[in-house]
Amino acid sequence: xxxxxxxxxxxxxxxxxxxxxxxxxxxxxxxxxxxxxxxxxxxxxxxxxxxxxxxxxxxxxxxxxxxxxxxxxxxxxxxxxxxxxxxxxxxxxxxxxxxxxxxxxxxxxxxxxxxxxxxxxxxxxxxxxxxxxxxxxxxxxxxxxxxxxxxxxxxxxxxxxxxxxxxxxxxxxxxxxxxxxxxx
Amino acid sequence: xxxxxxxxxxxxxxxxxxxxxxxxxxxxxxxxxxxxxxxxxxxxxxxxxxxxxxxxxxxxxxxxxxxxxxxxxxxxxxxxxxxxxxxxxxxxxxxxxxxxxxxxxxxxxxxxxxxxxxxxxxxxxxxxxxxxxxxxxxxxxxxxxxxxxxxxxxxxxxxxxxxxxxxxxxxxxxxxxxxxxxxxxxxxxxxxxxxxxxxxxxxxxxxxxxxxxxxxxxxxxxxxxxxxxxxxxxxxxxxxxxxxxxxxxxxxxxxxxxxxxxxxxxxx
Numbered sequence: 001x002x003x004x005x006x007x008x009x010x011x012x013x014x015x016x017x018x019x020x021x022x023x024x025x026x027x028x029x030x031x032x033x034x035x036x037x038x039x040x041x042x043x044x045x046x047x048x049x050x051x052x053x054x055x056x057x058x059x060x061x062x063x064x065x066x067x068x069x070x071x072x073x074x075x076x077x078x079x080x081x082x083x084x085x086x087x088x089x090x091x092x093x094x095x096x097x098x099x100x101x102x103x104x105x106x107x108x109x110x111x112x113x114x115x116x117x118x119x120x121x122x123x124x125x126x127x128x129x130x131x132x133x134x135x136x137x138x139x140x141x142x143x144x145x146x147x148x149x150x151x152x153x154x155x156x157x158x159x160x161x162x163x164x165x166x167x168x169x170x171x172x173x174x175x176x177x178x179x180x181x182x183x184x
Numbered sequence: 185x186x187x188x189x190x191x192x193x194x195x196x197x198x199x200x201x202x203x204x205x206x207x208x209x210x211x212x213x214x215x216x217x218x219x220x221x222x223x224x225x226x227x228x229x230x231x232x233x234x235x236x237x238x239x240x241x242x243x244x245x246x247x248x249x250x251x252x253x254x255x256x257x258x259x260x261x262x263x264x265x266x267x268x269x270x271x272x273x274x275x276x277x278x279x280x281x282x283x284x285x286x287x288x289x290x291x292x293x294x295x296x297x298x299x300x301x302x303x304x305x306x307x308x309x310x311x312x313x314x315x316x317x318x319x320x321x322x323x324x325x326x327x328x329x330x331x332x333x334x335x336x337x338x339x340x341x342x343x344x345x346x347x348x349x350x351x352x353x354x355x356x357x358x359x360x361x362x363x364x365x366x367x368x369x370x371x372x373x374x375x376x377x378x379x380x381x382x383x384x385x386x387x388x389x390x391x392x393x394x395x396x397x398x399x400x401x402x403x404x405x406x407x408x409x410x411x412x413x414x415x416x417x418x419x420x421x422x423x424x425x426x427x428x429x430x431x432x433x434x435x436x437x438x439x440x441x442x443x444x445x446x447x448x449x450x451x452x
Contacts, residue, residue, distance in 0.1 A: 028215060032208040037199040046202055050211075057215055062222040117191070118198050136192040137199055167191070 024061055027073060032057070034138075035081050041133040042085035044122045052088050056080035078138070078148045082130050089126075120170050128163035131156055297323045297333065299342040302411035303350060303359040310404045313452075316411055319354060321345040335418045339382060340374040346412050347371055347389075362405035366392035372427065380420030381443070382413060388426050390436050402437040414446050421445045 032053060039049035060067070060076050067076060121129055127149070134145045142156045149156065298320040308315025323341055349364040370392070372385040395401040413422045423443040426432040430441035 024215075025212070028212065029208050032211065033204060036204060037202070040202060041195070041199050047205060050205060054211065054215060054218065058218040058222055061215075061219050062226065116198070117194050121195060133195075136188070137196055139192075164188070 023070070024064075027077075028057060031074065031077060035077060038078070038133055038137060039081050039085050041118065041121065041137055042082065042126075042129060043089060044118060048088060048092065049085075052084045053081055056084050059084075075144075075148055078134070079150070082148065086126055120167060120174070123170065124163050124166060128159045128166065131159040132163045132167070135160060297341075299323060299338060299345055300412070300415045301342055301346040302408050302415075303354060303361050304404055304408070306358045306360045310400050310407075313407065313411075316407055317359070318411070318415070319359065334376075335416045336374055336376040339376060339384075339413065339416045339419065340371065342412050342415065343371050343374065343384060343409075344369075346408060347386075362393065362396055362401060362408055364392065376416075376419060380418050380446075382416075382419045382422040383425065384409075384413070384422060385425040385428060386433070388432070390426075397436060397438075406437070410444055410449050413444075414449060419446065 035053045035056065036046075036049050039052045040046050043049050043052065056077055060073065060080055064070070067073065121132055124132060130149060131145055134140045134148060135142075140148070142153045142160070146153050146156045300318045300320050302316045303319050304310060305315050305317060323345075346361070347363050347370050348368040350359050350361045367389045370387040370389040372387055373383075374385075375383045390396070393401070393405070396405045409424070410422070413419055421443045423430060424433040426436070434441045
């Protein structure tokens with residue numbers, strides 16, 4: 001993946017081909033925080049996001065010998081985080097719905113919205129949310145997003161387009177309602 | 185139009201404002217333990233799978249091997265049979281006996297298979313049945329009889345022996361035969377169907393048996409043939425042929441083609 005290194009990640013080292021333990025250590029140190037925040041964007045809950053990322057690292061490192069392209073480990077890690085986030089949302093949502101005395105309505109898309117803009121992002125469907133976060137937080141190209149989500153560039157463009165439209169509508173409505181998310 | 189660069193900055197800011205509960209450095213031991221636990225489970229699963237396969241193999245392989253061994257036992261090396269005497273179909277001594285040749289599947293070890301043929305006493309009357317006596321011949325190197333003594337194989341072996349004529353010992357014992365060394369190997373094929381109907385096909389041995397076309401000669405030949413054929417219990421009738429032709433066989437004896445039934449033969 002020929003990723004343009006974003007301004008916010010200039011200090012992030014490339015994944016070197018070192019002995020396994022050294023690679024683990026470097027990779028974990030360099031990617032952990034960023035992946036936790038990506039998972040937080042997917043889930044809206046920091047403790048769960050941290051657990052999801054730990055599980056993703058454990059899963060990838062445990063089957064390190066089966067990974068055909070170690071230099072693409074960042075793609076595997078992000079894919080793992082996205083997929084783990086989705087599984088976790090579904091599992092926790094089902095558990096909380098079962099434990100709640102009150103009926104829970106709506107799609108199992110997020111846990112607890114924590115902040116203003118993230119609140120809006122968390123209302124997006126899972127695929128659109130993944131695309132938005134990978135595009136605007138991870139600063140990845142549509143090709144790279146397609147690689148992580150295992151879909152075509154056209155599909156990524158479609159998801160991004162729909163996500164932008166939904167975000168515009170929601171943000172405009174919020175602005176009219178006086179909630180101050182003025183992005184226009 | 186939404187300012188997406190502004191959106192990017194804002195969402196990045198919101199995500200990065202939230203503090204982590206633990207730093208990556210604090211998480212490393214936890215990760216190491218988790219990986220070790222995962223690998224241990226993978227090892228346990230792999231070991232269990234391997235053990236399962238090994239146990240399954242040890243349970244299945246012996247039965248497969250024993251099946252193969254059984255099959256090999258039914259297909260012995262002919263050389264072994266020739267060199268090593270095979271079991272005998274009966275406990276009877278090799279003396280003239282009217283008893284039919286047994287057709288058991290397994291012959292007692294150490295005994296050679298025998299077949300019964302009928303010869304004429306030199307002093308006997310060719311037209312009287314009692315003048316014919318049964319003689320047992322010991323087979324050497326007859327793989328089919330040794331390994332699968334079916335009625336067909338026994339009949340084939342009996343006729344093969346009969347067509348050889350008398351041995352010097354039998355001749356010295358006062359036995360004669362319509363057949364001689366020239367007719368040896370004249371048997372083309374023998375078939376026995378499930379109803380006991382036998383079809384015996386010979387080469388054209390008429391030139392080797394000039395005397396067989398006479399009344400006495402044909403009586404001796406047919407009595408020897410029929411008596412020998414009907415020593416096989418399951419054979420109820422027999423059709424003789426010369427090179428596939430029933431007429432060719434019987435025309436030699438100035439008779440018409442017809443199968444010989446055991447019942448009719450024994451009533452004569």
